[in-house]
Amino acid sequence: MINVAFLGPLGTYTHQAVLQQFPNDGNTEYTALKTIPQCFEELTHDTKLDYAVVPLENSTNGQVVFTYDLLRDLMNGAVNHRQNQALPDLEVVAEQYVSIDLCLIASGTVDIEAFDKTTTVLKIYSHPQVWGQATSYLSKLRQRVKSLQMIDTTSTSDAVRYCCEKRDYETPHEVTLAIASSTAATLHGATILERPINDRKGNTTRFLVLQRRDSNKGALVARPSATSISVQQVTLLTFVVAQDMPGSLVDVLNVLKENQINMCSISSRPYHYPGDNESHSQKEDEESKRRKWQYIFFIELNHESTVDWDPIFTGLSSKSLKFCLWGTFNRNARYYEIA
Numbered sequence: 001m002i003n004v005a006f007l008g009p010l011g012t013y014t015h016q017a018v019l020q021q022f023p024n025d026g027n028t029e030y031t032a033l034k035t036i037p038q039c040f041e042e043l044t045h046d047t048k049l050d051y052a053v054v055p056l057e058n059s060t061n062g063q064v065v066f067t068y069d070l071l072r073d074l075m076n077g078a079v080n081h082r083q084n085q086a087l088p089d090l091e092v093v094a095e096q097y098v099s100i101d102l103c104l105i106a107s108g109t110v111d112i113e114a115f116d117k118t119t120t121v122l123k124i125y126s127h128p129q130v131w132g133q134a135t136s137y138l139s140k141l142r143q144r145v146k147s148l149q150m151i152d153t154t155s156t157s158d159a160v161r162y163c164c165e166k167r168d169y170e171t172p173h174e175v176t177l178a179i180a181s182s183t184a185a186t187l188h189g190a191t192i193l194e195r196p197i198n199d200r201k202g203n204t205t206r207f208l209v210l211q212r213r214d215s216n217k218g219a220l221v222a223r224p225s226a227t228s229i230s231v232q233q234v235t236l237l238t239f240v241v242a243q244d245m246p247g248s249l250v251d252v253l254n255v256l257k258e259n260q261i262n263m264c265s266i267s268s269r270p271y272h273y274p275g276d277n278e279s280h281s282q283k284e285d286e287e288s289k290r291r292k293w294q295y296i297f298f299i300e301l302n303h304e305s306t307v308d309w310d311p312i313f314t315g316l317s318s319k320s321l322k323f324c325l326w327g328t329f330n331r332n333a334r335y336y337e338i339a
């Protein structure tokens with residue numbers, strides 16, 4: 001039996017990612033948690049859980065910053081190190097992709113055509129990641145009402161639950177709606193008013209599957225894509241460099257070039273050196289620790305399964321102040337799907 005935690009409740013897009021990765025075969029238990037931080041926290045400490053699935057990025061509006069920042073904080077809080085390589089408690093073992101078809105949802109019947117610019121007060125509940133995926137639909141909607149309030153919830157499925165609970169409190173001019181998946185609407189017995197309302201066709205969210213590093217289970221197996229016989233692999237790394245040293249980022253990237261390995265993504269998030277009660281590498285000097293404008297880099301490499309990692313890790317170790325290898329996993333075939 002395996003136990004998979006995820007950003008719940010049932011009916012979230014993350015739940016969909018979980019079912020794609022771990023189909024209900026009678027051997028899998030699913031544990032719905034309320035927030036992304038809880039997924040990290042519970043997987044770290046509850047050995048009854050084997051995996052956690054969390055959103056990482058969306059093809060329309062980019063990073064799910066909660067997840068990026070939790071990875072950063074785990075790297076900073078890592079107790080175990082091999083020289084300046086942080087070995088946090090969790091690692092990444094697979095990726096998953098879910099097509100995000102956003103629906104405008106009501107608890108009962110609502111006539112959008114009857115909205116009145118002088119009186120209708122519209123409240124829409126959803127996960128914060130959704131607003132940037134339906135900007136043009138929301139701005140058109142705003143023009144048809146007196147006011148539009150967008151209210152954040154911990155997930156899209158929870159947004160539908162809120163919307164259904166609010167039904168009894170509505171005044172004649174106040175309308176409460178949610179943006180979520182059709183699965184969430186069905187689950188709550190709610191009505192889909194319009195779909196899809198996302199800005200871009202092919203809107204997709206990418207998810208990561210995490211496990212505890214000490215579980216020693218290895219990466220999860222993914223099927224090869226229809227277009228390639230060999231399975232491409234992806235490696236996720238994070239690192240920090242000496243920001244005042246010209247070329248310090250280039251030096252790290254040159255390690256990849258010299259070893260003929262391709263980088264397929266790079267992004268950054270704000271970084272703060274670990275506090276005194278957290279572990280840190282000796283190269284981090286006092287002054288740089290106090291600076292506000294520091295960055296951690298996230299890079300992904302795509303490669304065949306036969307890579308000589310020794311020179312790469314030796315290079316990364318010498319050119320960065322601190323780095324972390326989050327895992328090497330198979331590229332999911334859904335990555336290659338065209339919008």
Ligand SMILES: O=C(O)C(=O)C[C@]1(C(=O)O)C=C[C@@H](O)C=C1
Nearest residue numbers: 012013014055127129155156205
């Ligand atoms: O709220 C959900 O349904 C989630 O699974 C979270 C989440 C996200 O954080 O990106 C997943 C996919 C969509 O992009 C919107 C929300």
